[in-house]
Amino acid sequence: MASKKTILLGGLAVIVAVGAVVGVRTATFAPKDIADGSDVTLAPAPTYDLQAAVRHLSEAAQIPTISHQDAADNDGAQWDRLHGWLAASYPAAHAAMTRTILPNKTLIYQWQGSDPAAAPIIVMAHQDVVPVTPGTEKDWKYPPFAGTIADNAVWGRGTVDDKGSLVGLFEALDALAVQGFKPKRSIYLVSGHDEEAGGSGAITAAAQLKAKGVKAIFTIDEGSIVLTDTPVINGPAILIGVGEKGYGTLKVTANAPGGHSSMPPAETGVETLAKAILDITGDPFPMEVRGPGASMIEVLAAKKGGVTKMAVANQWLFGPILKRQLTGSPSTAAAFHTTIAPTMLEGSPKENVLPQSANALINYRIAPWNRSSDIMARAKAAVGDAKVDLAWVKPPREPSRISSTTSQGWKWIAAAARADAPEAVLSPMLVVGGTDSRSMEGVSEDVYRFMPMHFTLKESAMIHGTNEHMAVDSFKRMIDFYARLIATSAG
Structure with a gap:
């Protein structure tokens, strides 16, 4: 009888001990090594004409820079058309920056900083878009390459992936140039021509930057978003791909x-x-x-x-x-x-x-x-x-390295993202797809993947799908985000 009592008491003691450990670990649990950017003083976003910016995104969406599975099917004239359109639409940015067009039609812009000792920043967005699946054109609310402005959004292939980022960057850079911004750090804008078909353009651009001795403090590209109905919390989260x-x-x-x-x-x-x-x-x-x-x-x-x-x-x-x-x-x-x-x-x-x-x-x-x-x-x-x-089939691409969540680059990005989503949780994440930014690892201390668009899980399905569109409020957030980030980090 005594033996059974001893066993029972021993079992209860184990349960109590386990419960105590669980309770203490739960009470003291907190994510580690993730800076929130609260120590960053953000530069204000410059003024700009939002309606003109919306028209610009519409015009860019009407240029079908489609990367087909076979590059021989691509219409190279459309990339030339896009380059000419960028120069005509953003004269102040083009006056402030030098432009290099690589033979493969990838673009490298440089805005020279005043401090040659300061590590530059690299911002990225690709030029090409995926094709529309044959037979699905009728399922689009508006024609996929019409750039229709309706329902408080710009509709068309590439408005989100990734001309929204490309146009947003140029809107931000042009607005900064107009207001007389003078960067201390050099700013590089890299725009690959074939991200949707392997990213050879970004590889070539990275080699060019490496040959110049560029070592950026951070690179930012597409890859993740502000998810408004994030699983687990069913609320907004700023998810930055590291x-x-x-x-x-x-x-x-x-x-x-x-x-x-x-x-x-x-x-x-x-x-x-x-x-x-x-x-x-x-x-x-x-x-x-x-x-x-x-x-x-x-x-x-x-x-x-x-x-x-x-x-x-x-x-x-x-x-x-x-x-x-x-x-x-x-x-x-x-x-x-x-x-x-x-x-x-x-x-x-x-x-x-x-x-x-x-x-x-x-x-x-x-x-x-x-x-x-x-x-x-x-x-x-x-x-x-x-x-x-x-x-x-061809040499595999190994996983990227994991970037810091406490670096200065992370803090700048976090602060700029939180400015438009102060209630959102800030979190790193793993991007399960691929981006051009992976090619910048050799010329950048850290590489981040984030666009400040606010999407639900359901809305994110339109990327590469039917009825792709950029909401005007998301587009404004994007322009403001890029402008604040560039002015804060390079100013």
Whole structure:
């Protein structure tokens, strides 16, 4: 009897101890190493004509700088047209800056600062847009390349991605030039011509800047937004991308004798390929609550409080439950592991012919803690002795490095973003797609990805989709943000 009582008391003591640890850790939990920019004194935004700015965005959207899958299908004259339009629309900015047009049509502008010892800043926005999916034109509220101004917005392909940023930057720079702004730090504006098709322009621009000895204090590009209905808190959050995932496409090939479909072997090349795909996708990379994704969850949990804060503060106990919650939606899960997505299949050219070669493409978005070598090793282990060949379609792009959330560049960006969204939570995040800014790592101390547009999750789906449009209030926020950021950091 005494023994049972001792066991019961011991169990109660453990429960009490665990409860005490959970309580203390929850009460003292707070996100670490994320500066809020409150020590920054922001320069005021200059005055400008908002209606003229809106018309400018409309005009830019009417220039179809479309990056097709095959670059040979691109109409290079449209890029020339855009360059001429920029020069005509922003005379003060062009008078203040020197312009270099690279042979591939990427643009580099420099506004020379008065202090050669001060590290410059780099601001970015790309020129090209994705095509409109054939057959969907009728689904657009307004024609996709008409630049229609209606319903307090500018409608058209590229108004958000990324001509909104490009025009917003030029509006800000032109307004600053008109009011007589003289930067101490040099300002570089880099505008890639083919971000939507791989970003070779930004790579070339980065090489040019490196050859000049440029080492910027920060770079800012597209990549994230102010999300007004952020999961967990169901409220606004300023999400600043501090890194982006890597990218690679693996080709899986099954070779076979081929022949007539009326006399199939025990296993066709297509079957071998299908099994290999299932073996690879059946061994996914594990969810790991680490990196920028973990920092974001900590910020949101601290804001939410209650059991959410308790779970995040005590992952030693609630880690498995937290991971299950994070896998609830693909958009959330993507920030916490390397993703595997079969995207293309190729087999026989005819239904009654057994293919001699069947292949599949599997696209990977590589988490910051993985490398392409990890992917290849995992895929080879998954297929075992299956008669398939594995090879990268082209050299993979490794994940970017993670930028600081306490640097001066972060503080400037945070302060400029909070000026228009003081009630929003400030958080780093991992960009699961790709941006031109990754190419600037060699010429910049830190690289950030953020546009101050206010979107709901549902509204963000229009990027690369149907009915893309830029709300006028978001566009104004963008111009003001860029103007304050440039004047504060370079002034």
